Amino acid sequence: MPILEVKDLKVGYVDVQRQTNLAVDGVGFTLEKGETLGIVGESGCGKSTIARALMGYLRPGGEVLGGSIELAGKFVFDLSPSALQKLRGEIVAIVPQNPLSSLTYHLTVGAHLREILQFHRGLSAAHAKTETLSLFEETGLPEPETIYKRYPHQISGGQRQRVVIAAALACQPAVMILDEPTTALDTTTEMQVLKLVKDLRKKIDTAIVYITHDLTLTNYMCDRVLVMHDGKTIEQGYADKIFEQPKEKYTRQLVAAIPRVDEPPQREKIAEEQLGFKLLEVKDLSFAYKPQWSIRQMFRKIAPKIVVKNVSFNIRKSETLGLVGESGSGKSTVANIISGLQSPISGEIYFTNDLLHPKGENRPPEVLRRIQLIFQDPLSSLNPRHRVGTILTGAIMGFFGVSRREATDRAVVLLEDLELPIDFLKRYPRQLSGGQQQRVAIARAFAANPDLIICDEITSALDVSVQAQVLDLLMAMQRKNQTACLFISHDLGVIREVSHRTAVMRQGLILETGETEALFEYTKNNYTKQLLTAAQRRDYIIEHHELILKTGSNSPRKMPFQS
């Protein structure tokens, strides 16, 4: 008998106009003891709603419209509040997406576990504490005694996620739900956390529902996978099968859209011999945040926090340089410095052999036009009060001083280039999807007819299928306009797809720069190897590199210049 059986589940949300929109539409699945089921889908497909419905919980406005959930022999929707309270935590537990906001900020980390143990397992305070410490130990938290007394904001993201996992495991639940548990983490930390979950599952025999947008992770984590789209089940099956030979068209597209680190790129880049002269040269760039004014400063000199340290590279005409690194590596700061949003503390930037002024405001308009920046979040990069037409023509008129008619003509061409319908000119950004918004942002950048575009994580807010399309269009625009590109991303697969050369950044330093293919195949750098390993999501490699991983991200070694 399966531990969990979901039949024809329908959940809807009531909107402002009092209409019900189906978020989950007839989904059904079963889960055996000790099994791991992955639920995969792009944002808004209803997977998080299912996660909460399994615990008999709906967010405000939600309503169960049909179907049933049977969990360990009990029908979840028929339970009394007190029975439901017993079910939650004891039989089914959840690991939420964002550990920082999911932990109560004014309580210590230890208190979170202690209360669960006291209420569900009736332990005394002292007993609950020793039990908490051993759970911390089990989930690989360093120095459990210290962590116990810490507050959530005082520990690292990876540690917080381990705390939440420890809390979920406190009563050894029959089913554990992981709701995008690693989305907020870096790849290496992510892989450590997932490995921990795999190991723990072996030990305590818990069934897992693993919810994610990342198909490669389900391949790594799950026995079976359920693919969802628009609240409906697309297909179900064994994990490796779905990944290797998907049956449905939607799944096939999804799999095909995933950029692979371990395979040569599918997209054709601009040929090496067409790359031109040295367009941009960055020499010894450093950046630090000035310490805030404080009393302490008057007594003792506080070292400024260095974010970028002696970064040098160059980009040729039409070339794409990939800049890869984990969050906090300083890669976005590099983008901001080159575009002139932030001023470096030292170093020079040469653009077509002319020294650039560190402040964007002081650069000649012609230079501002020739370097364009595209941002990560597409919605916030477009003024919500302006129509797409105004956004594009405003930029064109500002740069070239042409008439409105001429500007509109050019805007139409740009929309066509980016495969957007012309009536988008009259739309507001909010009326477009994320991918469409990002294409408008790309159109605005290319409206300047730039020589260099800087793409700062431009696809990381997008679903994979949309990402694939945006990358295609970006590369086509580059080819058409012979534009060079500084492509910044944390995703090695994407970097391999688009860039001629790749630079790897960590803690403000560029560790290595090289031809992309050579670097991906033969890198000698340990950190780059780690990144590649984590990105491939293969068990045997992870175990192979266990040693490196352990010293890698859990306790970051302090750089000599940090105080």
Add this chain to the structure above:
Amino acid sequence: MLMALVRRLTLSFLILFMVAVFVFVATEVLPGDAIDVYLSADDLAVMSDADIEEMRQRFGLDRPAWVRFWEWFSGAIFGDLGKTLIDGNDIVDLIWHPLLNSVILGAIITAFTLPTAFIIGSITGYKRGSRTDGAVSTLTLVGYSIPDFVIGNVLIILFAVWLAFFPAVILVFSNASTSELLAVSLLPALTVIIGHVAHQSRLLRAGFIETMNSEFVERARLSGLPEKWVVFRHALPASIIPMLNSLALYISGLLAGLVVVERVFGYPGLGRELIEAVARREVNVVQGITFWSASFIIFMNLLADFAIIALDPRVRSAKSA
């Protein structure tokens, strides 16, 4: 943590100083000076320039502004607000008893308002959208929309005119004993309490709803913790902090309320003294009352900041902010 405290303290002194400058400058830029304010046009007509000049010297107005400012400021922070213009009485003597009376009334009001508002706010916030919430929220909206002086007069009409329980006007001297004051403070206190409970409970309700929708409350609920525990241990402490943050606004509002009810009921407090001083155009008195009230607010804000530092570990461990 110590650094955070020191920083708050320094900032408070800075603001105190700026308030003093502001209060002083506000009267300094008046058309003319205190003499012109004090003397009526008739007086000015019959007095010779020499007389006026003599008066200026008597009041020390012929000295440079910064000297006078420093004298006033150093006096004011150590409890000397100078003399009144008209009869040269010591201002602190004049306002001391009214000040204490107002503090008593304010304390009674606060002791009742904050706990009540906290309870009403959290219950309506918790039962958001329910019938109770709808009814209470309508009441509180009406409650804080009606001006204090209207509530006060309606209470007078009800209890003094129609039911004749109390006299309409309080006949107590400003140096009356505490028990005498308590006896007459019932209606004034009730007047201010109605409006303030309504306003504060609305603020709390909004804050509490936000907390109850937070991810940490959701996680606590999904951990199968008892609902009461989730509310009292996780949610309520988190909604006390915004309450502390708006303490200055509460006190400002309370002061306005006190000024009004003291006028309505003739309660012998600082507010009544203020209105009389304005009528007599006693700039020095108004200045003194304003500066001391602002100092009190700054001090309470500092206490609130300390409480927040104690309650919120995030603020506590922030290095400088």
Add this chain to the structure above:
Amino acid sequence: MSEATTWNRIQSSPGTMVGIAIVLLHATVAFLAPWIAPYEATSIVGFPMLPIGTPDFLLGTDNIGRDYLSRLMMGGRTSMFVALVAISGSMAGASFLAISAAYLGGHYDDFVMRIVDTMLAIPGILFVALIVTGFGRSEAVLIFAIGFSYMPGAIRVIRSHALTIVPLGYVQAARLRGMSVFRIFLRELLPNCIEIITVEFALRMSSSILAVSALSFLGLGISPPTPDWGLMIAEAVKTIYAAPMLVLLPSLLISTLVVGLNLASDGLANAMGLDAARGLN
């Protein structure tokens, strides 16, 4: 949030619609009062203290024989006018200071915020008292004092909203297009703060009408013989035993106006997805 859904939400909330109706009714009467009032509000037209229902004097007369209905109709005009002018000026100034402080940052921002902290430490009523003592009672002084005392709170709220907009891509992109600070302010920042400014305006309108009438009641606001509800209550209190209705009628009018304004601004804030019950000073 497009305009259409905001309006839909307002319409679907009965409380908000009632609030808007009350405010419109008050505004209409106040606007038309000089034409529709039966008598001149400041002239003595009958015996003093005539009761309600006297022929020719529907709501009676006050303690010196002025027609009460006419006075009630005229009594909201001045305070509404003072509040409207004061808050419009105040919001314009606050928006400019708040948004520019958020955008420019640095020492300018620090300076503005320290001034705001200072102003917030001075209770509004004492600030007004100080100004009135110095400058005497007049509508201009009142407008200045009220407008000024409402600024710091509004600056705080608008600035914290503007701070979330400044780092957004579209503002930074405008900077990188070489757009002037002035144009960035007008084209990018101000239009995206307009919702919060509208809500602040509505909330502070109602609270400043309360303030004006309270000040008039205290003798710090509008001065006689201008008909004003606050003043009328202050005068009627003297005869409260003989004619409580003279106190109750203007009380009712002020209260309904403010209830209406609060219902409307609450609904407006909800419809825009903002939080109405914020601290007001």
